Amino acid sequence: MGNSDGLFFLISLCSAGCRIKSKAPYWIQTHGGSLGGRVVGWEGGALLLGGDQHLWCYPGTWATPWVPRDQSRALRAIAAAKQSAYGLFTDGRVARFSGGWSPTSGGGWSAIEGSAAWGASELSMTDDGHLLLIANGKLRVLEGGALKSLDCDALDTVAVAGTHGDGAFVLDAAGALYFNGAGRCDKINAPVPLQRIAANSDRLLAVAVDGSVWRRRANVWSRLPAPSKYRTGQTATDKQAQDVGVSAYSTWLVDAEGAVFLLSDET
């Protein structure tokens, strides 16, 4: 794949009239026509809280892109990291999902005792498996079966994205971004007010209130392209984002219509 091939490529391209996308990352819609509202990345790919409030997993087995993980519970929120996943039932209880990573393996929910009283509204997990929650508007971590407050306790938060240890990005109601960790709660400058975030140790993904998508790596923000949708009879049209999710090597996005996308290039 050396540079010597360049001239040959150029000649071939000119003769073909071939078009090649720019090298910038782009969003590829996942197969299978799924629709959902929330997406999180985990070791097995993506977990989607579907429009039916149930949990779906991508990629599935051969020719079955989306596999239902568990049809028996209606969920409000999900969180996952590596092989672990938690869900927030519609009745307010928080439960851990047990089962292998394989999309075909079975699994079940184990509700955490007393969690219905927490007032949980959002969940997130860190790389090393801690469960973070927003309980009654405050950031909390689950330790030893009980909730513990963290450094951003003074904030009223609406979204959380765990990184590692007690590290977590949070959003307040105005869309301002803060980082909880190392005994501090620091405000992070964001280019625009944000509404949804997802993170791991090396990057933060965010959906702005205007539906644009942003990535923060090594303290540098960059705007990602909008997801493009291809429909019969139409040229590609850009859509606004609704939610984002990250796993170690993949970034997922749900657009405003509920379709799920995967970023083409994580490097």
Place this chain on the structure above:
Amino acid sequence: MTTEVPWELALIRSWRKIALICAAACAIASAAWQLKYRSFLYDFVFNPTWVNPESLPARHALLKFVAVAACGALAFSVYALIRARRGQTAWTFHREVFGTSLMVLPLLSVPEIEFQHPVFTAVLILLFSLALAWLVTCEAAQWRVLPDLSRRQAQVLVGLGYALFVGVIGFISYWRYITFHAAVCDASYEINSVAGIVRHGYPTLSVAAFFFDGKPLPGPYFINHVPFADYLFAPFFLLYRHGSSVVWAQTVVMGVGTFGSYFIGYKWLGSRIGGVLAAWLYVLTPAVQGFCLHDIHANVVTIPMIMLAVGFMEIDRVKTAFAFGLMTAICREEAPVYAIGLGLYWMFSGEDRRRFRFGLALVLSSVVLEVFFSAYLMPHFGGKPRMDHFNLFFFAERNGGSLIAALLLNPLGALFSSTGEVKLEFLAITLGSVGGLAFWGWRAGWFIVPALLLLVPAGDPTFFSLGVNYSAPLVPAALLMSLAGVRHFWLRGDNDDGVAKRRRRIYVGSYVLASALLSNYLYGNIASKTIKLEYGQSPLRRENQRNYRDIIGYVDSLPPFGEAEKLMWEVIERVPKNVPVLTTWAINPQFADYDVALSLPFSGGNPPMEERVKYVIIDKLPAFQAATEPDISRLRHDTKRWKVFFENPSGVVFERRAE
């Protein structure tokens, strides 16, 4: 001084002209409007009963376009009427008809119309081509002679066609290989096979390790297929030991059908210009192009072999032709069926005893080869021809006899099974690309035999998808019957004068060329509307822009060779050459030139995959076919057996620790 005829008579004489002027003006207005309001066009045409409220301003705008066109039409109509009043009685209509046909062009540029409505699209292609051919024929009426090409000119034009095919299609297939859009099935299979031929003298297979439980890898490919066509690719791999050489080799071999087509056209149409026309029809055939992009398959090589066999027979190189006939028969285990069609054609298409004898010899050889492949060679290695692709049988048993019995004893059932929507669509796409002239080419109807035997009993939609290798049996028949159809019109009316012959040939030639160009634009890949990049059912494909029945994935532009791909190749190039490897699905074709290159989790088999290899290479590309992170985690934690040999943001190589 001219004598004026009464107005009534003038109107009677010119109403056809005036009507066509109005039609052309409306059509041109419509075409211009379509170009401006493309986003409403699909629903406007294909949902005519629904008036999208958002489209109302556009609909009102159409009235303005028509009003402007009406002014022009009025002027031309008045002019025609004046000429009629001055006594003109003979009119030409070709320009107005062509103008009217322009209405279809903007519609053809609407995304996905060609795959959403293939039959309707075929009708539009044929109508426009007819109008264009008429225009060209009439406008070329002043040409006194239609000069034939010199030998040199013909060589240059055919050579250009071949170079264009190999350059463009080879480039796209190479691009999909280096950007990790090639698939295990069957890029890995065939690259593995070709590498085996070079290293061991016979085709080998390792990625399908499930065939070889308890046996050493690589195993002989004959357990799965008899891909003797891969021997044609082997010299390329011998020169450059890289999987991409096989990708290019397939295009080079598929392209040589251009020369066979030239010989056929040269003889059947009796001129070099006819030969060049036939050669370019082959180059522009979407199916032939598509076969080079659906990874690599041995059975599609039958197409250029058949074209060469027929072509050499036509120029009286009978031994060479017979050799290509035999090469057709040995491409793969089902290829003798293709060669039987060829042999029958030689036997019965003319009263030529020598051809009959060669045809008979080919039929008999093919029958022997078919029996040898399916009843001896494959079973000897533990395999058998696949019958699971077929669903039309006479008896409860799923075997060749039961299949043939169903065709012979239940022909109405076979006919009914051939009229499914997907089959009719495939027929429209395939035959439309050569102007539907195959229906006048029954002289070459013997080439339908392979399609009857291999396609009619099949029910799987992938058999009827453009570019998918299973659809190959229909393609030689479509090409040769279409060329025979061109010949039917080209040579028709031997007693006509030179002018009539010339007109007819220009008409047929421009008609079929227009059909081929439009079909190539819609369904092909050379300067086409879209690129038919990926084949296979979701989520086997990486891209997911546009789909045909979830089998063909086609894109508006090729994916980039970005940083992720560059880093992935860096990973690949770090792996020692030709050591046993286990890889993830997305990058297996890039290792398929290794003797042993297994794929997670596809290869399976016993002993377990990881115990059969020294290196495991796992990509971090977007998780479409399978998430690779669990495999990375698992091997990272298995420190007793594995250590990280190399890693970057696109992938990781694990090396087995010394025992």
